[in-house]
Amino acid sequence: xxxxxxxxxxxxxxxxxxxxxxxxxxxxxxxxxxxxxxxxxxxxxxxxxxxxxxxxxxxxxxxxxxxxxxxxxxxxxxxxxxxxxxxxxxxxxxxxxxxxxxxxxxxxxxxxxxxxxxxxxxxxxxxxxxxxxxxxxxxxxxxxxxxxxxxxxxxxxxxxxxxxxxxxxxxxxxxxxxxxxxxxxxxxxxxxxxxxxxxxxxxxxxxxxxxxxxxxxxxxxxxxxxxxxxxxxxxxxxxxxxxxxxxxxxxxxxxxxxxxxxxxxxxxxxxxxxxxxxxxxxxxxxxxxxxxxxxxxxxxxxxxxxxxxxxxxxxxxxxxxxxxxxxxxxxxxxxxxxxxxxxxxxxxxxxxxxxxxxxxxxxxxxxxxxxxxxxxxxxxxxx
Numbered sequence: 001x002x003x004x005x006x007x008x009x010x011x012x013x014x015x016x017x018x019x020x021x022x023x024x025x026x027x028x029x030x031x032x033x034x035x036x037x038x039x040x041x042x043x044x045x046x047x048x049x050x051x052x053x054x055x056x057x058x059x060x061x062x063x064x065x066x067x068x069x070x071x072x073x074x075x076x077x078x079x080x081x082x083x084x085x086x087x088x089x090x091x092x093x094x095x096x097x098x099x100x101x102x103x104x105x106x107x108x109x110x111x112x113x114x115x116x117x118x119x120x121x122x123x124x125x126x127x128x129x130x131x132x133x134x135x136x137x138x139x140x141x142x143x144x145x146x147x148x149x150x151x152x153x154x155x156x157x158x159x160x161x162x163x164x165x166x167x168x169x170x171x172x173x174x175x176x177x178x179x180x181x182x183x184x185x186x187x188x189x190x191x192x193x194x195x196x197x198x199x200x201x202x203x204x205x206x207x208x209x210x211x212x213x214x215x216x217x218x219x220x221x222x223x224x225x226x227x228x229x230x231x232x233x234x235x236x237x238x239x240x241x242x243x244x245x246x247x248x249x250x251x252x253x254x255x256x257x258x259x260x261x262x263x264x265x266x267x268x269x270x271x272x273x274x275x276x277x278x279x280x281x282x283x284x285x286x287x288x289x290x291x292x293x294x295x296x297x298x299x300x301x302x303x304x305x306x307x308x309x310x311x312x313x314x315x316x317x318x319x320x321x322x323x324x325x326x327x328x329x330x331x332x333x334x335x336x337x338x339x340x341x342x343x344x345x346x347x348x349x350x351x352x353x354x355x356x357x358x359x360x361x362x363x364x365x366x367x368x369x370x371x372x373x374x375x376x377x378x379x380x381x382x383x
Contacts, residue, residue, distance in 0.1 A: 030065050031073035038073075039367040042082055042093060053083065053091040079187040081167045081365070100188075100365045103131055103358075104166035106141045106157055108150055108175035119303070119350060120173050122334045126354035127170065134358070139166055143175070150175040153182060161187055168361045188364035190357040199364070201356035203348045204374035205247055209254035211379055212299045212328040215344045217258050219326045221297035225266030226251050227284045229274040229305050251299070266295045274305075281308025289316060294323065301330035301346070303337050310339050330377075339383050346377040 041047055054062065059070045074091060077083045081099030085091050105127060111120040124140075131138045143154045160166045168188040182189065183196035192202050216224055230247045248267055255262040268284045281300065285308065288294060300306045306329040326344075331337040333349040356373050363370055 030063065031069045031076070034059075034063060034065075034070070034073040035076050036367070038077060039082055047093045049093050049095045051093045053093070055090070076186040078164070079161060079167075081164075100136065100167055100361070102137045102139060102166045102168075103361070104139045104141055104157060104160055104169040106143070106154065106169055106171045106182075107173050108143050108147075108171075108178070109173065110142050110144065111173060112142075117173070118335050119332045122332065122350040123172055123354055126351045127172075127357065130351075130354050130358055147175050147177065151177045153178055153185070161185065168365070170357050170361070172357070188361045190360035192353070192357075198372055199360055199370055201353065201360050201373040202375065203353070203377055206250040206254075207374070208301070208330070208346050208377045209251045209299065210257065211377070212344070212346055213251075213254040213258045213260060215328060215379060216297035216299070216326050217260050219297070219344075221260060221295070221326050223261040223263075223266070223295040223297070224255055225262065225268070225288060225295035225298045227268050227281060227288065227298060227300045227305060227309060229270060229277055229280055229302065231270040231273055262295070263293075265291060266298075277302070277304035278308040278311070281305035282312045283308070285309040285312035286316070295325070297326040297328070299328045299346075303329070303331040303335065306330060306337060306339075314340070333378075342381070342383050345380045345382055347380060348375070348377055 053059070056067055056070050056074070059065075059074075060067045063070070074083065074085065078085055081094055083091055084094045105124065107120075111117045111124060128138050139160065141154055141157050141160075143150055145154070157169070161169070166187075168190075169182075169185065170190045171182055171194070172192050174182060174191065174194065179194045180196045182191070183194055183199075189197065189199050191197055191200050193200055213224055226248070228247065248269060251267065252262065266288070268288060270280065274280045281304070284305075288298070289312075298309075300309050309327070309329070328344045328346055329337070329339065330346045330348065333347050333351070352375055356375055360370065360373060
């Protein structure tokens with residue numbers, strides 16, 4: 001880093017001044033545009049590490065903005081690791097090597113003790129392994145507060161962000177109460193499913209339904225049903241409503257595209273959040289079999305729901321024998337799910353998801369455009 005504190009000062013002041021035509025006083029997103037402009041110039045190599053930026057008041061005058069707006073922009077750039085603010089000295093371009101060293105991993109519950117989170121445990125250790133190979137430190141935060149008290153981000157996480165002990169945050173398993181606050185954090189973030197953020201990396205449910213229905217159709221099924229744990233939350237927030245609604249819309253669209261029948265009574269949608277996934281699968285399969293008319297094939301997800309379906313099928317063996325059904329079951333690559341009858345597996349790989357979450361962070365540090373990432377399921381026949 002340049003040891004002379006004013007190195008490049010006048011060069012930076014000129015570069016900043018030359019870019020002000022992008023902004024106006026009335027632009028409510030001016031601080032974000034300032035961030036994008038400075039990030040772009042840093043990435044281009046225009047400003048060397050250690051270069052001192054003009055003062056907050058000078059930047060405000062240059063952009064015709066308020067001191068508060070500049071402070072907001074600089075705070076976001078500090079949180080993202082692009083600049084360092086040194087008390088009594090000024091604001092400097094940060095060393096690139098220090099931008100992305102420490103990653104927080106934040107859980108809205110204790111994944112180590114919950115028997116239904118084998119997937120999250122495998123994902124966690126895969127993330128730790130990959131971060132270690134990338135020479136990045138992981139800091140784990142587990143929110144032990146009851147769900148209804150998790151209406152804001154865990155204080156320890158906010159402290160770590162404010163003190164720059166972490167420069168990025170992955171939230172693989174979060175409580176829906178604080179999704180909005182997490183989405184608004186001013187540092188690179190990555191989620192599996194946060195309806196308020198575009199920084200999601202998850203497996204492609206649309207592809208699962210499209211390929212799952214195609215597989216069932218190829219096996220002779222002319223009608224299909226769905227057993228899933230996704231519920232439509234009792235929320236007035238469109239983002240949350242749309243996220244859950246699209247899950248079932250994808251299934252309906254896949255059935256229509258393949259030309260196989262489905263009915264609303266065959267799309268078993270829970271009315272509330274599902275805690276016991278195995279019991280849910282067991283109860284829903286029995287409910288499906290009580291219907292006067294039943295589908296030829298059923299898609300079941302996630303894997304813990306599929307376990308309950310397997311138990312129900314075995315218990316009702318004679319009834320199933322009268323009209324055999326075909327199944328597509330979800331399972332995770334590193335969690336074996338025993339099934340005594342043939343099914344089609346839709347497999348999600350925890351290692352691939354870990355890579356995707358870390359890649360989502362890296363794109364933000366590289367100032368690249370971020371959009372939701374959808375990873376493919378792998379389909380296999382077996383038992």
